[in-house]
Amino acid sequence: MPRGEAAPSLDRLPVTALRGVGPRMAGKLARLGIESVQDLLFHLPLRYQDRTRILPMGSLRPGDQAVVEGCIELAEVKFGRRRMLLVRLGDGTGQLTLRFFHFNASQQASLQRGVRLRCYGEIRAGGATLEMIHPEYQAVSDAAPPAVETHLTPIYPTTEGVHQLTLRGLTEQALALLAADPDALPDWLPSELLEGLGLPGLAEALAVMHRPPAETPLEALLADGHPARRRLVFEELLAHHLSLRQLRQRAQQTRALPLAGDGRLRSQLLEGLGFLPTAAQRRVAAEIEADLQRPHPMLRLVQGDVGSGKTLVAVLAALQAVEAGAQAAVMAPTELLAEQHCRTFAAWLAPLGLEVAWLSGKTKGRARRDALAAIADGSAPLVVGTHALFQEEVTFARLGLVIVDEQHRFGVHQRLALRDKGRHGEWHPHQLTLTATPIPRTLAMAVYADLDTSLIDELPPGRQPVQTVVIPDSRRAEVVQRVERACAGGQQAYWVCTLIEESEALQCQAAEDAAQQLGEALPGLRVGLVHGRMKAQEKEAVMAAFKAGDIQLLVATTVIEVGVDVPNASLMIIENAERLGLAQLHQLRGRVGRGAAQSSCVLMYHPPLSRLARERLAVLRETSDGFEIARRDLELRGPGEVLGTRQTGLLQMRIADLLRDQAQLPRVEQVAGLLLERHPQRVAPLIRRWLGERLRYGEV
Known part of the structure; x- marks a missing residue:
């Protein structure tokens, strides 16, 4: 670079300016959205490994991720269904077996009795001792042992052909550039705002997130307890919020036909x-x-x-x-x-x-x-x-x-x-x-x-809350009797079949089988069937017959989830209810309770229930409030699924989590207003830093 010429800002410095990034590697990094050095600095770790301490083998527990050091006491190749190399290590406090399924002759020759090894990996329960399977390892000499890491080791989101070591080496270079000139990466949040929020500057926050010092509490770094994380989370939420505010502003500047109408x-x-x-x-x-x-x-x-x-x-x-x-x-x-x-x-x-x-x-x-x-x-x-x-x-x-x-x-x-x-x-x-x-x-x-x-926020008058019960499918015969009694009393019922398989054909087959079995078990009832593979006219004819009361029991797949309105239907049975999300179960339950009669919903499950399924079904039994159900659904499944934004790119946040970090949102809204009012020129580069080319996504 010519003398006296300012170094380019890191948002404009291409990643190819770093050592080791040629055209092929640049293409692979582009798949991760990394084209500039700024992109690399904002490609944040998913998690961390603690390689800063060597742990005694006697203190290890299954599930730990640990660095150990010891001497090889035994090395042998075992032949069974598959060949494996077993290496027994000891350090005086305990023993550990290293197990390798893939190894070559030179590797086998280097792992001989008496060699001192330093290893990193996950501890698992084994036969005679605890084990590590395919650990990272290196031979160490007593004369010049390698230093242990001084910071936690970052694990990055990656793609085929980009190794963790590559990303660590490149971020090392990027952090060195940032340390040499912190102004090369502009901090778009004004200092007076940062002080008011108690947040660190940008360069400091990025350095901590990429290379956390050894004493950094991991839980705080991965949740929202660390100032460095809070700083970046706040900035990302702010960028998203500002992008939506801009879209709103732009919409208010565009024109539409005023549609007054005469009423x-x-x-x-x-x-x-x-x-x-x-x-x-x-x-x-x-x-x-x-x-x-x-x-x-x-x-x-x-x-x-x-x-x-x-x-x-x-x-x-x-x-x-x-x-x-x-x-x-x-x-x-x-x-x-x-x-x-x-x-x-x-x-x-x-x-x-x-x-x-x-x-x-x-x-x-x-x-x-x-x-x-x-x-x-x-x-x-x-x-x-x-x-x-x-x-x-x-x-x-x-x-x-x-x-x-x-x-x-x-x-x-x-x-x-x-x-x-x-x-x-x-x-x-x-x-x-x-x-x-x-x-x-x-x-x-x-x-x-x-x-x-x-x-x-108000239901039509006369609507009564739907009584919800949760029972195992071993009591199916009782449920069938309940359907018979309800229909004999002039009411109508839904029987919804769900399958975990995505295949529509299998779902429809299950509904057809259920309709046949229920028809045989309840010969006195008129049973109808509706599923996604029927022609539109057939579906319409069945739904019309159900609405008119000509069909007493309607067997269906989840196609009836929304929009179907039959006031006389007062009983809903959902088979394998544990397989559906809360929102979908709430939607299905909403098909009953539309008339004056007291309505019921039976959630039938196949035991044993997972903890998550048990929580979901308990929520439905406790409340019929859609907002409370949505809140609990968010807690159980996260915003990406509930809001259906997995496919939109709009909410695929890099570090923020809308549910975990929602306490920051009122402050984000406040700061967005201040930034637009006092520093409008900082808004566009801040949005570009976090959203890049995804801006048009919000124009809906």
């Missing part, structure tokens, strides 16, 4: 309902009505528990768009749920003289051509469908409102595609998202900072 269609609908919307439904509908009249796109999330009446709120929003001369599109994640929405919308809107267009992946031939033409020329004011709605050939005449049900079950790019379909030059469609997976408020602050949120 005529909505009044007609409400008059013909035969029941009054709840106060919560009226409040949320008013919030949406005000949003749709504004000249920038509505971005609103409606959360409501199972059976709280989100669909009515969505229909009212769609009618407002239609009154204003625009089209509305409703997208649901599964064929069955989309069909249910289509039927509900059609039944409510037919008396108003409105037709609902239907489009799914299974819509073929003439029906597809007609639907596409009606969507394109605007004669279909309302369209309901699955992800087929965002295929390239679908064009809308004047899409003003996009309603997405259970948004988290769609991939990010799919949702973006539908939003882009409604774009006319500088105009964007309004967007309404519905979910029956309630998200605790602290999490919603992090995940949905770009959305306004509404809550339907």
